Amino acid sequence: MTERPRVFVSASAAEPFAAAPLSRRLEPLRSATFEGGFIPGVNGFDWSGLGPQARMAGPFMAPAWRPIAEAGRYERLPLTYHGFARRVAAASYAAGLFMVTPPDAQGLCSLGTTVDFAPTAFGRCAVRIAVINPALPRLPGAATLPLAAFDEVIAHESPLVEYAVRPPGPVETAIIGHIAALIPDGATVQAGIGRLGDAVWAALSDRSDLSIHSGMICDPVADLIAEGRFRQVTVGSLLGSRAFYARAAALPGLTMAPALYTHDVAVLAAIPRFAAVNSVLEIDLLGQVNAEWLDGQAVSGPGGLPDFIRGAHLSPGGLPIIALGATARGGTVSRIVPRLTVPPTLTSIDAGIVVTEHGAVDLRPLDREGRAMALIRLAAPDHQADLLKAWQAQG
Structure with a gap:
């Protein structure tokens, strides 16, 4: 059986969905699988709608994509962010669609705000399509690509995604205080990213000599x-916002780097005092973590969570921090549960520091009973x- 051709698509802020219908080189590929690092709640365009048999593929799931997944037109790839980057590095794409800045005097276009997968994919694409967008800022360290290396060039100005x-509420504020x-x-x-991750930066404003090494940053920082x-x-x-993009080029110390580097566990392990702060949906009394499933249905993907938490475990003085509100649905549902009923995003061997609004605990030195308590x-x-009773019943 011949595999369906795949087309790489830039995602995140630089998703070139508005220009896709304008491409002549995509015409014979309208029933391909369009693959990218599409972010739940951010990248809302349905690439499977480009052709009668077209499909989407990526390492995340979102409620908005469930209808096309049920129709067999969304392929959720069971990969971490770094795992997806490795997949891209080994792939053979029939074409690639890249949003870039206008060329400079040397004829080089920058990938601007989004370099996680695009520079890795560029050499793996048989046909390379540039979407030149003047709204995309040229950023320090962002990969550049020669305009002459593209097979098709589309000039299309459009706002970035x-x-x-969302500002933190009382629960998030309490959690952030414990994390800080x-x-x-x-x-x-x-x-x-999210209400917890976005708000943690302001709580660190009194610290000195900090650095950031992350997959993504937003307005608050x-x-x-x-x-x-x-x-x-x-x-x-x-x-983030248009204002954030407009000022990004002037931010001091900013360097853009691909996910093969930012999410590489070996790179992270070599960073002293690497603190990884990530929110999850639930954790069980063994220390297993769910960051992907809600009411039995996938709502996200592992993302960079396993990459960053494992890197922090190996970092000298590292802090693998998992954060979550203790309850959901107005306090009626505990997000600390006796045992997960869905596949874990992190197993118990990845357990680190857990933080809720009620405090923080480092699970790493604790035995099975100590963790549960x-x-x-x-x-x-x-x-x-109820949790204590359920734990005692487990034996």
């Missing part, structure tokens, strides 16, 4: 970077007795 930051108390001066910090609070900022993608103490008081 934006991401709206753990992070020392001189640390290198990674934080995922921009002011701190502009003030020179970080020695170095290494990321693969910027995602510590996690029960992090649960909401109304659920602790």
